[in-house]
Amino acid sequence: SAVISQKPSRDICQRGTSLTIQCQVDSQVTMMFWYRQQPGQSLTLIATANQGSEATYESGFVIDKFPISRPNLTFSTLTVSNMSPEDSSIYLCSSHPVTLPDTQYFGPGTRLTVL
Amino acid sequence: GENVEQHPSTLSVQEGDSAVIKCTYSDSASNYFPWYKQELGKRPQLIIDIRSNVGEKKDQRIAVTLNKTAKHFSLHITETQPEDSAVYFCAASIDDYKLSFGAGTTVTVRA
Numbered sequence: 001s002a003v004i005s006q007k008p009s010r011d012i013c014q015r016g017t018s019l020t021i022q023c024q025v026d027s028q029v030t031m032m033f034w035y036r037q038q039p040g041q042s043l044t045l046i047a048t049a050n051q052g053s054e055a056t057y058e059s060g061f062v063i064d065k066f067p068i069s070r071p072n073l074t075f076s077t078l079t080v081s082n083m084s085p086e087d088s089s090i091y092l093c094s095s096h097p098v099t100l101p102d103t104q105y106f107g108p109g110t111r112l113t114v115l
Numbered sequence: 116g117e118n119v120e121q122h123p124s125t126l127s128v129q130e131g132d133s134a135v136i137k138c139t140y141s142d143s144a145s146n147y148f149p150w151y152k153q154e155l156g157k158r159p160q161l162i163i164d165i166r167s168n169v170g171e172k173k174d175q176r177i178a179v180t181l182n183k184t185a186k187h188f189s190l191h192i193t194e195t196q197p198e199d200s201a202v203y204f205c206a207a208s209i210d211d212y213k214l215s216f217g218a219g220t221t222v223t224v225r226a
Contacts (some may be wrong), residue, residue: 031212042204043215058213082206086116092158094214102147102166102212106158 002027002095004107012113013083021110022078023093028073030101034066037090037109046091049076083114117142121217128195129225136220138205141189145207148181148188149214153202162203163190182209199204 003026013019024031028064047057047068055068057095069077080087088110118141128134140148146167157174165172165179165188172179176195181188192199204220206214 009183033213042218043214044216045213048213072198096212102208103149103161103164104212104214106151107156 002029002097002105006093006094006107006110007016008110009108010111011115012115015114016077017082017083018081019083019112020077021091021093023076023078023095023107025074025095027098029047029095030073031096032069033075033094033104034068034078035092035094035106039089043092046067046078049078050111058093080112083112085114088112104115116206117145117209119215119217121205122218123220124218125221125223127223127225130195130197132195133224134190134192134195134199134224135204136190136205136222137187138189138206138207138217139185140208140215141186142209143183143186144209145186146210147208147212148179149204149206150177150179150190151204153204153219155201159204174183185193192222195222197224197226200224 007022007023032049035043037043045058047055048060049055049068049070049072067079090107090109093107121138149164152162153159176193178191202219205217
């Protein structure tokens with residue numbers, strides 16, 4: 001399986017500010033994904049982060065609100081911009097073993113609370 | 116896009132009994148179906164998966180079945196134990212590897 005770490009593990013932020021979440025994978029992978037899990041809910045895909053190209057966003061998510069970087073094959077960041085209390089969620093990144101592109105493993109998540 | 120429905124939303128079973136969770140999907144092009152277990156405050160953990168060229172897969176006490184014609188797949192947990200208590204999510208993806216998740220099933224195993 002892929003070993004995935006995220007920073008920070010949790011944060012409490014004021015509305016109107018931005019937070020950047022980091023995701024590190026222990027091997028070079030093609031795809032990294034960012035998901036949101038609102039309290040008591042399922043996981044929703046925000047975007048796919050591909051190295052060397054723009055991230056691909058799902059319906060309902062836009063680059064201005066959730067800019068993503070993918071500077072190399074082991075690292076990605078997600079920024080939650082101009083936060084409001086509705087952005088309070090767990091944000092998870094995921095990736096896959098090199099030889100199994102459809103098998104996703106998740107990072108530990110970042111629990112974000114916006115006041 | 117893909118729509119995955121999951122039932123039931125909650126499931127309470129006696130220790131030692133079996134638990135079954137069912138999911139249906141809408142996109143006939145879906146070809147990969149993982150199941151995740153999420154304990155409180157933890158990350159989703161992949162517990163078993165099945166690809167569309169297989170009808171059934173088993174790993175110790177858990178098994179998954181797939182019916183492509185009916186577009187549904189199920190998770191079976193036998194001889195349930197208290198540590199099986201968690202939220203279980205089914206998911207589906209096509210060749211773009213994006214996962215669409217079901218709403219989740221909260222399983223409680225009563226001792």
